[in-house]
Amino acid sequence: MTDKRRHSWTEIRDSIRQMILDSTYGPGDKLPRDEEFAARFGCARSTVHRAMRDLAESGVVERRRKGGTMVRRDPVTRATLNIPITRLEVEQKGSVYQYQLIRQSVQATTPAIMANFGLPEPRAMLRVEALHLADSRPYIFEDRWICLETVPEIASVDLTRDSANEWLVRNRPYSRCDLRLYARPGTESDSEVLQSNAGDALFVMERTTWIGEEPITSLRAVAHPGYQLVTQG
Template sequence: MTTTNRLSWKDVRDEIHDAILSGRYGPGDRLPRDADIAEEMKCARSTVQRAMQDLSDSGLVERRRKGGTRVRAHPVTRATLDIPITRREVEQKGGRYGHQLIRRTQMDAPRSVMATFELTEPRPMLRVEALHLSDGRPYIFEDRWISLDTVPEMIDLDLTTQSANEWLVLNKPYNRCDLRFYAISADAQLAEVLDTAPGAALFVIERTTWTDSAPITTVKAITAPGYQLLTRS
């Protein structure tokens, strides 16, 4: 493992991940103690612990109290998805990004949103409907609810100049995310917004995030026909 100053937990995770994939540590092998790795890589022990937890969550290593950390004998491969900034996603594909705020409405959450957020009492929410564009064409339509208890700053933000997606990714970290994928058929309204035929198959990415038990946002990102999702682990 290489030595680098001010390593983040992701740097440490990637170093250990590479050591496992290269065969330095094989299935069933015990990894060095967290304290030894921290000393070798000149970082905090808490940084190593965070890196190890992520490797454990991804199914590559197994951690046991007083038993240390071992490479799993039969690693479980899991794909991981970071919440993307749609502007960057479009630009990385070579497209010209655009954004249209369709509607923003402040109201108490309806029952369906309360259930998604695991709430029992109505809370003030901001509903934001917006369209992301690629080269002037519909790319993703977002129907988003934002908790104003958790994110009161959203009340005063100009969502015509920066999308709610981008602001939240950059400014509101989360520690829990529920993610669902499914398909729907375009009704007349969605067909018009996404410039497609009624009845067309549409891919939906539904995300809900919390910080501890406080809900942040829940969004249905409905993609235009032809959208492709790629994840790397």
């Protein structure tokens, strides 16, 4: 029976995942072709293809050229990362959000940023330094590099008004993300921006994203003392 109510790729993905969880298709089983699933769900083949790609990236199925799609015998467990919009994070805490662009400029990538992206040579990118505030107090300072070749539209965004964080989350989906979380003592430089004390324990998040093999953005975010990262599975 065709289920004409399902159209979005996320609904298709969740339906196929449920078939795997309830053993309709077991480990090693070959799944129907995308065209067959499209007919079953009453959606475009491209919608099924997007759902299958997500299942493959999350380690549930294995896609082989000319070999079809199979349920993995040994599924890979991977975390799903939803990049937060800092404005919404602040507002959900009941605080008033503010944003300040500190500086922006086009620069050649530093060795550290080249290493993050895996680039063999420097590339001109947009560097954005900005401060997010909660109730007029520093909340998160971000130092971000954005690839202008992959995200040329960012050049026309007024970053004094719109944060790069929110614009990228809403406008540039990623297919791969590297994330590093750690704590370190605050420095004098941190104190100037975050109004903290030198030596305070600061939470640092480094995140780099790509679409395919093309770099999108590399971020180092430093939070004010007391920041807590909460995630739900």
